[in-house]
Amino acid sequence: MTTYWQEELETISRDELEQLQLERLRQTVEQAGNSVFYEKVFQTHGLSAGSIRSLADLQQFPFTTKDDLRAGYPYDLAAIPLQKCVRIHSSSGTTGHPTVVLHSQKDLDEWASQVARCMYMVGLRDTDIFQNTSGYGMFTGGLGFQYGAERLGALTVPAAAGNSRRQIKFITDFGTTCLHIIPSYAVRLAEVFREAGIDPQKDTRLHTICIGAEPHSEEQRRRIEKLLGVKAYNCFGMSEMNGPGVAFECLEQNGLHVWEDYVIAEIIDPETLRPVPDGETGELVLTTLLREAMPLIRYRTHDLTRFLPGDCPCGRTHRRIDRFKGRSDDMMILKGVNIFPVQIEKILMSFTELSGNYLITLETVGNSDEMLVEVELNDLYTDDYSVLQRLTQEAVRRLKDELLITPRLKLLARGSLPSPEGKAIRVKDLRTF
Secondary structure (H helix, E strand, O other): OOOOHHHHHHHOOOOHHHHHHHHHHHHHHHHHHHHHHHHHHHHOOOOOHHHHHOEEEEEEOOOOOOHHHHOOOOOOOOOOOOOOOOOEEEEEOOOOOOEEEOOOHHHHHHHHHHHHHHHOOOOOOOEEEEEOOOOOOOOOHHHHHHHHHHHOOOOOEEEEEEEEEHHHHHHHHOOOEEEOOOHHHHHHHHHHHHHOOOHHHHHHHOOOEOOOOOOHHHHHHHHHHHOOOOOOEEEEHHHOOOOOOEEEOOOOOOOOOOOOOOEEEEOOOOOOEEEEEOOOOOOEEEEEOOOOOOOOOOOOEEEEEEEOOOOOOOOOOOOOEEOOOOOOOOOOOOOOEEEOOOHHHHHHHOOEEEEEEEEEEEEEOEEEEEEEEEEEEEEOOOOOOOHHHHHHHHHHHHHHHHHHOOOOOEEEEOOOOOOOOOOOOOEEEOOOO
16 A cells, blocks of 8 residues: 555655746746735845746745735735635734735645645545544634545544533544644543543544644653554644645654645744754745745744754655744743743653643742743642652753753642643743833
């Protein structure tokens, strides 16, 4: 049985792939110039599709940012007439205008094939029953996986977000074999399984989950796999790039393959904005290659990762990026030290005595900024004070070694922190500046 959804494209030689990228990049620039936004950008910088003679010429083009999308709200980046667009997705828009992404029918068809390719890569087939625990509507995670699973030919369960008891009923009654789920919610779902007296490893047919939408550590992934008795594969996407399916792990679980026939990926230093060498962490920048309604050129994602060196044993030639360290705009600076929440999670998850539910609070105490890390204990762990004290001391020591600052650590009983049904809130910044 083949391991590739589209073998010719997935195992294409690097020379052929770069030639394909070059052709599609020229078409993308030509298409983008039809929008109000890029028409002005190209005129200002004296750029056009004719400026692209090699892939290196992409460096001449300025970056596109989320602020550009907000300033162009709602239709300044549309590259085709609105009557040829069939769907809008957008961000939540909690501050100012949301970011809007337009799709043609061709865009949606390509997106479905892209997600189906990802799902096939991790072993899913038309014999699987796929349950989607992501929200539908303006959020792209729900519909992106829905149409990808349908393109794959799987039986789909569009359960949407939340209502854990109902999720479990669907899993057991329908014989669900695969879930798309946020990491923090996967841990919560495992807890509800236990509360209901159901062993997901023995009492369900689950074997695969696709996780993404929030940064998580390798330790968190392995814990999820153990709790649910599944293999968990990291996926990456964002609404500006359609949604899920931009990059995905293969069965090797050693980095996410970026589908380079759909996007050109760069990694830059977020301060100097210059490319960094392969293997060095920087900010991921993406250029769409097949987007019809709303192409984006050199879009700054703010996600921090690196290109992994070497070839993947799976045989796919598309480059791999490492799991995300975090986001440049989610970085905390405390006492002059740059800290990402995933660094803290990595340490907490190394303790079997601790659960996956935690909260980081930054606050001003006197004239000093301090960090408080609250984390719940596992249900079956001891309440012996001396044991808890030793656990606290060892966890604080490891956190200090990792972060170079000493946080306060508070161990909580199970259920003390809010249980995430969607993206978990991991950081509260209460400091007075």
